[in-house]
Structures are given as structure tokens and as C-alpha cells.
Amino acid sequence: MTASNIKQFDEITGQVLGALYERFPVPYFLSLENFVADGYSYDEAMGGDAPNEQGTFFFSCVDWLAASGYLNFKDKNHHYGYHDAFLTEKGLEALKATPDSLKTGPSFGEQLVSASKSGTKSLVASIAGQVLSVGTRIVTNHLGLPG
Template identity: 70%
Template structure:
């Protein structure tokens, strides 16, 4: 069974945001090889490893997160990753939120860190989905749109 792009996106988003939350406010290198270990394949043209479909998906996800205002970085290396990645104010605000289903408890960022360390990809995806939903609600309020 193939994993849908949305599920893959949610899981990878959870990993990326979890790493940045844990390192905040210190900039961190978002390395393709670390976050997506199978993101490279041998390329005969260049005679070495190059990002494959999974690697390109990683770059698309991080680019989207940056364009949507959740993180920023200083430089993108199209082969290895992103230099000096850090959460933006919006990203931090979202990850410091406590899910509505809980009156108290760990923040979404703390949940991402725990899920990442335990290897629970499904949980990473679910928490990332919640975080992105909160981000949309925050943006909607700022624009004066109804929830």
C-alpha cells in the first residue's frame, strides 16, 4: 500500500518542526540524509548519490513550510539540505499550543519531539496536522476571516 502524499507530508513536517522546536532558538542544519535516510539514490550521470523522489519530496515539504511562514533558513543546498533553519514566530506559536482536546498537557512541539524520538511516524503526522490546522486558524484570525 502506498502512503498518500498528504500523510507523507504530515509525517515529514512533524519531523522537521520537531527538530526545529527542540533546537529553538538555535539555527539548525536540516539535513536530507538525516531526516530522510533513504532520500538518495546513485546517479550514473554524476557518478555519485543524488536526491531521489523521496529526497525531492523532502525539499518540496521544507520549501512549502518556509513559504507558508512556519520556518526560515539562510541557504538551501539542493543536494544536502537547509542551512540555519529556525522556527518563525508563527511556527513557534503553533508548536507551543496545547491541543484543544486537552486542558493541560504537553505542547504540540513537545509531542513532536517525543514522537520523533520514539519513531512513531503516525503520531508525527497527526500532531503535525493539528499544528498546521492551528496555523491556518491563526492566519484566518489575523486576516479577519471566520474560523
């Protein structure tokens, strides 16, 4: 793998959250093939394609986002993706935030949608990192902990 796990995680996170934000509140099928170009390899034992290391990484990223409260889904198909995925309140609140450096302007969600469409993976990853930081601050504020 050429990119670090954190960089890859941020890229996938940005793409996934951007896709869900763009379609909110309508549930969406998070398909492995829509987010990872080379997510499948031929598996002789199965007699067909199966998620490879990159595909498994995608599933791990989405599982973490769900366990951390950014998104939810109705059902997981371990071979293809997540049925009826949607943003949670925490995910939506983090994506609706505006960067501190900009008092007005596009929200993180709007920036993710735009960056995803332009194919700028480094920008998607950067914005995703900021969204996760906002999500952490949201949780600590709700719990009354110092942020």
C-alpha cells in the same frame, strides 16, 4: 510509494518542526539524510549520489513549510539540505499551542519531539496535521477573518 503524499508530508513536517522546536531559537541544519532514510540514489551522470524521488519530496515539503510561513532558512543546498533553519513566529506559536481536548498538558511541539524520538511516524503525522490547522487559524485570526 506505499504511503499517500499527504501522509508522507505530515510525517516529514512533524519531524522537521519537532527538530526545530527542540532546538529553538538556535538555527539548525535540516539535512536530507537525517529525515529520509533512502533519500539518495546513485546518479551515473553526476558520478555519485543525488536526491531521488523521496529526497525531492523532502525538499518540496520543507519548501512548502517555508513558503507557508512556518519556518525560514538562511541557505538551501539542493543536494544536502537547509542551512540555519529556524521556526518563524507563526511556526513557534502553532507548536506552543495545546490541543483543545487538553486544557493543560504538553504542547504540540513537546508532543512532536517526544513522538519523533520514539519513532512513532503515525503519531508524528497526526500531530503535524493538527499543528498546520492551528497555523491556519492563527493566520485567519491575525487577518480578522472568520476561523
